[in-house]
Amino acid sequence: MTLTNTDFAIEVAALHKSFGEVHALRGIDFAVPRGSVLGMLGPNGAGKTTAVRVLTTLLRPDSGRVIIEGYDVVRDAAAVRRRIGLAGQSTAIQLELTGRENLEIMGRLNHMPRSSVRGRAAELLERFDIADAADRPAKTYSGGMQRRLDLAASLVAEPSVLFLDEPTTGLDPYGRLGMWDIIRELVGRGTTLLLTTQYLDEADELANTIVVVDHGRVIASGTPNQLKDQVGGDLLEFTVPDRSRLDDAVTAVAGLSDSTPTVETETRRVKVAVGNRGSTALVEAVRRLDASGVVTENLALHRPSLDDVFLAVTGHATEAPPEIGSKAHKTPTAGVPS
Amino acid sequence: MTAIAEPVNTRVRPGAAQMARWAISDSLVMTRRNLLVWLRVPAYIVFTVVQPVIFVLLFRYVFGGAIQAPGSGGYVSYLMPGIIAQTAAFATFATAIALAQEATKGVIDRFRAMPMARSAVLAGRLIADSIRMLIVILVIIGVGYAVGFRFQNGVVGAIGMILLAEAFGIAVCSVSAFVGLAIKDEESVQAFGLIWIFPLTFVSSAFVPIATMPSWLQVFAKNQPVTLVIDAMRSMALGGPAFPLNPALWESIVWLAGVLIVFVPLAVRSYRRVG
Ligand SMILES: Nc1ncnc2c1ncn2[C@@H]1O[C@H](COP(=O)(O)OP(=O)(O)O)[C@@H](O)[C@H]1O
Ligand SMILES: [Mg+2]
Numbered sequence: 001m002t003l004t005n006t007d008f009a010i011e012v013a014a015l016h017k018s019f020g021e022v023h024a025l026r027g028i029d030f031a032v033p034r035g036s037v038l039g040m041l042g043p044n045g046a047g048k049t050t051a052v053r054v055l056t057t058l059l060r061p062d063s064g065r066v067i068i069e070g071y072d073v074v075r076d077a078a079a080v081r082r083r084i085g086l087a088g089q090s091t092a093i094q095l096e097l098t099g100r101e102n103l104e105i106m107g108r109l110n111h112m113p114r115s116s117v118r119g120r121a122a123e124l125l126e127r128f129d130i131a132d133a134a135d136r137p138a139k140t141y142s143g144g145m146q147r148r149l150d151l152a153a154s155l156v157a158e159p160s161v162l163f164l165d166e167p168t169t170g171l172d173p174y175g176r177l178g179m180w181d182i183i184r185e186l187v188g189r190g191t192t193l194l195l196t197t198q199y200l201d202e203a204d205e206l207a208n209t210i211v212v213v214d215h216g217r218v219i220a221s222g223t224p225n226q227l228k229d230q231v232g233g234d235l236l237e238f239t240v241p242d243r244s245r246l247d248d249a250v251t252a253v254a255g256l257s258d259s260t261p262t263v264e265t266e267t268r269r270v271k272v273a274v275g276n277r278g279s280t281a282l283v284e285a286v287r288r289l290d291a292s293g294v295v296t297e298n299l300a301l302h303r304p305s306l307d308d309v310f311l312a313v314t315g316h317a318t319e320a321p322p323e324i325g326s327k328a329h330k331t332p333t334a335g336v337p338s
Numbered sequence: 339m340t341a342i343a344e345p346v347n348t349r350v351r352p353g354a355a356q357m358a359r360w361a362i363s364d365s366l367v368m369t370r371r372n373l374l375v376w377l378r379v380p381a382y383i384v385f386t387v388v389q390p391v392i393f394v395l396l397f398r399y400v401f402g403g404a405i406q407a408p409g410s411g412g413y414v415s416y417l418m419p420g421i422i423a424q425t426a427a428f429a430t431f432a433t434a435i436a437l438a439q440e441a442t443k444g445v446i447d448r449f450r451a452m453p454m455a456r457s458a459v460l461a462g463r464l465i466a467d468s469i470r471m472l473i474v475i476l477v478i479i480g481v482g483y484a485v486g487f488r489f490q491n492g493v494v495g496a497i498g499m500i501l502l503a504e505a506f507g508i509a510v511c512s513v514s515a516f517v518g519l520a521i522k523d524e525e526s527v528q529a530f531g532l533i534w535i536f537p538l539t540f541v542s543s544a545f546v547p548i549a550t551m552p553s554w555l556q557v558f559a560k561n562q563p564v565t566l567v568i569d570a571m572r573s574m575a576l577g578g579p580a581f582p583l584n585p586a587l588w589e590s591i592v593w594l595a596g597v598l599i600v601f602v603p604l605a606v607r608s609y610r611r612v613g
Contacts, residue, residue: 082453084451088448090443091444094371096375096378096379097374108364108367110454111454157453
């Protein structure tokens with residue numbers, strides 16, 4: 001197949017990159033349509049950062065081709081650099097300088113006219129909710145604010161293609177949600193985005209297309225729903241403290257999906273597979289249980305994790321070396337008290 | 339496998355004059371940024387300014403009495419050129435550490451993924467650090483004057499000494515830039531700096547006449563470049579053999595040029611390979 005490059009902001013074909021004996025990328029192919037979001041999902045060591053570094057002109061590929069906005073990353077690196085923004089895995093801002101100074105320096109280094117640099121910095125500070133702290137050294141910022149400033153720094157020159165390498169790793173849940181909001185807003189403005197993540201729920205939340213990467217290869221790809229269907233989708237779970245109401249509870253949630261609820265009588269726990277209708281099903285369940293007057297505890301939506309995806313795709317769990325502080329092996333849950 | 343058609347976009351390359359303008363303006367933006375960071379952190383200023391001042395006072399008043407110095411003006415005059423050269427060399431610890439941090443924190447990655455001039459990160463670092471060095475040198479000379487040091491060879495000699503000290507500092511800076519970018523780990527960079535900068539500056543004519551050292555050490559001390567530089571600085575500051583005839587001056591210039599020729603390309607190479 002030959003791709004026409006006009007519709008795609010990013011095209012990657014047969015990409016290989018090794019570091020000595022370590023084959024970080026062993027033949028990666030994907031294409032990202034203009035204005036869409038590609039989530040690159042994979043455990044630690046899968047090759048995500050290496051891919052991002054090749055795509056952003058920082059590393060020369062051993063073989064294969066990468067075209068960004070019609071320009072080859074090897075032959076036309078300078079043209080690519082004028083069109084991309086990169087926020088790497090660690091925050092690359094100067095902590096001694098203020099948020100405003102950080103952004104203005106980025107603007108100057110992107111060869112923006114001095115007059116427009118100031119306005120652009122002020123606009124980004126406002127948009128990213130850093131305006132109040134704009135003239136304080138960035139080292140006084142919270143982790144979430146530093147991440148937002150880092151992202152803002154990659155946006156000063158209004159890149160049409162943005163690369164975010166694990167934008168929420170290390171953030172607390174609140175900072176994570178704030179980052180998601182900002183990323184959604186960016187995409188709403190038409191920026192093409194490639195983001196890497198270790199969390200399926202994050203890719204699900206933000207990406208139009210997901211490629212699952214392991215050991216330098218794409219092992220699965222598709223829309224978030226296609227992937228989750230492969231995994232079996234979301235699971236709604238709750239406990240009924242009053243054993244005599246257990247049957248009423250099952251009746252109440254039975255119509256939520258095609259699958260019949262399973263009941264563990266011993267623990268009074270009810271489980272319903274709700275496919276990809278997770279949050280709607282959650283709201284619906286609360287409403288129905290409420291209507292039938294059943295009291296529940298620990299009502300929660302279990303979303304499939306990266307591990308579940310791996311299990312479904314490869315038949316084994318992720319094998320990445322455990323990273324200290326990594327949450328990759330925990331199942332994120334979205335729960336509501338009932 | 340997917341084949342990709344030839345890119346539809348033709349290459350657009352800015353002209354050489356535009357590239358040169360960007361190289362200069364980007365280097366200046368980086369220079370300003372680096373100086374701003376230095377001024378923001380009191381600890382950096384203390385380390386770079388207060389520490390050499392303490393050295394001046396320590397050697398002048400604590401060790402000075404025990405050291406017999408040749409030449410006129412007493413030990414303080416002998417001491418000052420040595421301290422100035424050492425300070426310039428020590429100032430490059432900060433160069434190595436800053437570049438190592440920028441490499442590990444992804445700052446250099448970000449810069450390299452931007453359309454800015456490729457030379458600007460290193461150039462901005464070297465320019466900012468030589469300005470920083472000059473400020474510190476002038477402060478130390480001021481302190482030296484307060485404790486009895488005097489230039490004895492006129493204004494030209496004084497300026498010559500300062501310029502040579504700067505050139506020496508810039509040469510050491512290029513070595514430190516290479517070390518910082520090649521090693522990248524901040525603590526190792528610091529340790530490595532101690533390993534090469536301490537012996538080179540102390541086992542020299544900086545603080546004591548080489549004749550007082552054991553003979554096996556003299557062989558190294560007499561012939562190593564830091565001694566040559568300090569001897570040349572001393573003769574410019576205090577008066578010695580007339581300018582063009584001073585072999586130490588020519589030998590130092592050759593040494594410094596050699597160091598720059600070797601280490602600037604090495605630093606550039608490791609900058610390109612960061613990551
Ligand atoms: N500069 C490098 N030198 C040697 N090996 C590297 C280098 N960068 C990455 N690797 C190796 O390549 C593999 C992929 O790493 P990386 O792309 O960082 O994965 P991820 O970002 O998915 O965690 C890992 O085995 C890693 O150790
Ligand atoms: Mg990574």
